[in-house]
Amino acid sequence: MYQAFSIAQVFGIPAPARMTVEGFADDSYPKIPVQRDYVFRKEPLRDVLAFLGNPHGDGLYVTGPTGSGKTSLIMQIAARLNWPVHAVTCHGRLELGDLIGQFTLVEGTMIFVHGPLSQSVRDGHVLILNEIDLMDPSELAGLNDILEGQPLVIPQNGGEVIRPHPKFRLVATGNSAGGGDPSGLYQGVLRQNLALLDRFRLIEIGYPEPELEDAVLAKTVPAIPAAIREKMIRVANEVRKLFVGGDEGPGMLSVTMSTRGLLRWAALTVAFKGAPNALEYALDRALTLRAEPEQRLAIHRIAADVFGDDWRGA
Numbered sequence: 001m002y003q004a005f006s007i008a009q010v011f012g013i014p015a016p017a018r019m020t021v022e023g024f025a026d027d028s029y030p031k032i033p034v035q036r037d038y039v040f041r042k043e044p045l046r047d048v049l050a051f052l053g054n055p056h057g058d059g060l061y062v063t064g065p066t067g068s069g070k071t072s073l074i075m076q077i078a079a080r081l082n083w084p085v086h087a088v089t090c091h092g093r094l095e096l097g098d099l100i101g102q103f104t105l106v107e108g109t110m111i112f113v114h115g116p117l118s119q120s121v122r123d124g125h126v127l128i129l130n131e132i133d134l135m136d137p138s139e140l141a142g143l144n145d146i147l148e149g150q151p152l153v154i155p156q157n158g159g160e161v162i163r164p165h166p167k168f169r170l171v172a173t174g175n176s177a178g179g180g181d182p183s184g185l186y187q188g189v190l191r192q193n194l195a196l197l198d199r200f201r202l203i204e205i206g207y208p209e210p211e212l213e214d215a216v217l218a219k220t221v222p223a224i225p226a227a228i229r230e231k232m233i234r235v236a237n238e239v240r241k242l243f244v245g246g247d248e249g250p251g252m253l254s255v256t257m258s259t260r261g262l263l264r265w266a267a268l269t270v271a272f273k274g275a276p277n278a279l280e281y282a283l284d285r286a287l288t289l290r291a292e293p294e295q296r297l298a299i300h301r302i303a304a305d306v307f308g309d310d311w312r313g314a
């Protein structure tokens with residue numbers, strides 16, 4: 001049922017051959033995420049694997065700016081370990097009951113259909129609550145007992161009791177670390193309950209170092225030449241520096257270029273390679289058309305500076 005996977009082999013990072021991690025032998029379960037190219041960073045990988053190996057009663061809270069690779073990190077690790085995942089995107093009106101399940105009319109009779117939480121607890125799957133900080137904290141309080149290994153009781157379903165499977169794992173992702181969003185840029189982020197947060201271990205996923213982001217870009221959009229890749233990453237990092245939500249104090253931009261945005265810029269540059277200035281045309285469509293006009297100009301000026309002669313000629 002379970003199988004040991006070699007860390008070096010499965011994740012493509014240097015690690016002693018004897019280092020393994022336990023996953024599932026059955027690779028046919030439909031809830032196993034689809035494997036995609038992903039460049040693993042050593043530290044977050046180590047943290048997630050340690051958590052999956054033995055959570056010691058904790059959940060895992062992955063925090064970091066938008067589009068930095070939080071959700072995909074968990075999904076891609078699970079994909080390689082054949083670990084089924086239920087991924088839910090939270091919002092302000094999501095209730096614990098939605099996660100537990102509800103009665104649904106099936107062929108003329110009402111039957112109880114278990115939700116993602118009940119299924120994960122019962123079958124030993126990973127439950128990812130994406131953007132957990134958008135959820136009403138009082139709805140989440142019900143997770144406290146389950147994290148501690150208490151059975152899930154479902155009064156609506158005749159008091160059904162589900163004992164947590166030893167492979168059940170709860171992962172949350174959020175742009176805030178649960179304490180609210182001081183920048184005010186992430187709409188709808190709520191300060192979470194301390195008692196719940198106290199049950200999570202944290203990892204922070206920032207935007208990757210340039211060398212790593214280069215590897216991500218090379219793998220995802222291989223048609224972009226290395227010299228252009230390097231400049232695109234420089235532009236992304238300049239934009240990040242000027243972003244008001246950044247670490248380096250108040251900036252002038254209210255949009256930023258995430259890894260997601262950068263990959264989109266690259267893919268669109270390839271798609272529009274016939275356009276007079278494919279880089280600029282793609283940058284608009286990837287990011288700057290949703291920036292305020294003067295911010296758009298500022299970003300294009302940064303790009304023109306970084307690319308120099310390549311800007312109009314690419």
Ligand SMILES: Nc1ncnc2c1ncn2[C@@H]1O[C@H](COP(=O)(O)OP(=O)(O)OP(=O)(O)O)[C@@H](O)[C@H]1O
Pocket residue numbers: 037038039040041064065066067068069070071072073130173174175216220259260263
């Ligand atoms: N290390 C990486 N290797 C390959 N692709 C990556 C990597 N990091 C990020 N990406 C890609 O960047 C995109 C955004 O990643 P993801 O959705 O995981 O971000 P996120 O941090 O969860 O964002 P949000 O805060 O908006 O939920 C995805 O397409 C993902 O595949």
Ligand SMILES: [Mg+2]
Pocket residue numbers: 070071072130131173
């Ligand atoms: Mg995400």
